[in-house]
Amino acid sequence: MMSQDKEKARAQEKERREKVFSAAEEIDGEGAADDFRVVITGKGGAGKTTLTALLSQFFAADKYQVLAVDEDPQQNLAFSLGFPEEKADEIVPVSENIDYIEEKTGARPGESWGAMLNLNPDVSDVVNRFGMNIKERINLLVIGSVIQAATGCLCPENSLLDSIVGYIKLREDEVILMDTQAGVEHFGRSLAEGFRNAVIITEPSFNAVQVALHSAELADQLEIENIHLVVNKVRGNKDKDKVMDRVGEKKELFDYIHYLPFDENVYLNEPDVAPLLEKNTPYVQAVRELYDTLIDSGD
Structure with missing residues (x-):
């Protein structure tokens, strides 16, 4: 009986969400x-x-x-x-992706990069x-x-991936x-x-x-x-x-x-x-x- 109650409650909650999401889509077209x-x-x-x-x-x-x-x-x-x-x-x-890392950080992994490393690359794409x-x-x-x-690795790969995590959030x-x-x-x-x-x-x-x-x-x-x-x-x-x-x-x-x-x-x-x-x-x-x-x- 408890399992049936859970399933019923879950179905009701899903129906409620669908109504909310449907209304949101009508407003801005973005979905949930x-x-x-x-x-x-x-x-x-x-x-x-x-x-x-x-x-x-x-x-x-x-x-x-x-x-x-x-x-x-x-x-x-x-x-x-x-x-x-x-x-x-x-x-x-x-x-x-070596080319993307170089494009965004200004340095190619495995090569000398010195002061050219971009520690805050734009990864919005x-x-x-x-x-x-x-x-x-x-x-x-x-x-x-x-x-x-x-x-302690300050390298192009780390710089890029740190920025990706920061962007994703x-x-x-x-x-x-x-x-x-x-x-x-x-x-x-x-x-x-x-x-x-x-x-x-x-x-x-x-x-x-x-x-x-x-x-x-x-x-x-x-x-x-x-x-x-x-x-x-x-x-x-x-x-x-x-x-x-x-x-x-x-x-x-x-x-x-x-x-x-x-x-x-x-x-x-x-x-x-x-x-x-x-x-x-x-x-x-x-x-x-x-x-x-x-x-x-x-x-």
Whole structure:
């Protein structure tokens, strides 16, 4: 009965949003005007790319315009969103576009640049030039890896990508979902002003939880408003208890805690998440509950 009540409430909320968005479109033709900024991070293999793809689909289904940003070194978000694997060669991360880096920063990676490096390049054309329309209401920008600030690298690639992150957070009338490599320190304070939600995903392993706690501490230092812990691949209460025992007193770092059940369908259908949506498995339903929480946090 409770599940039916949830579905009814969700349907009513979706109907309400559609009426609001329809009215907004009549006024300015832009569609949904809600701005969400979500950075999604966690240990490699914990499931953040699948999660990012599903959230993108949910936002788009509710008529939000989505810009999914792939900053993960593996760069698999396109395929999780349904981009054909045989066209992988068409994906060139901005960080590897040598000509664009030189055009914007005045310096070519790997060459001597001295005082000519532009530390604040204009990247307002980056989405139009390199964004990929994956499907209706979902665009993808693959920016590639950012060299960790701790390495002390003041180089053209870092200068460009820092500016891209700064530009992305200022875009309006768009949901921004950023799939990042573990940790958020490589963005410094550039995340603090624009990203209200940090979704930190872990699995029931020691290393994954340690990475999640490190990311949560950084997000807290950056004063990101809503910090979500997402425990993925949960097989039962023992897994939940195992993770929370390791989290311990640092539980207070998190504003929300979500559990996603282990689902073999994720592995059977990877990388594309479309089959998961069609099956509406318990895993998908749990991700939808996370989505609803993100929506509520934007009210």
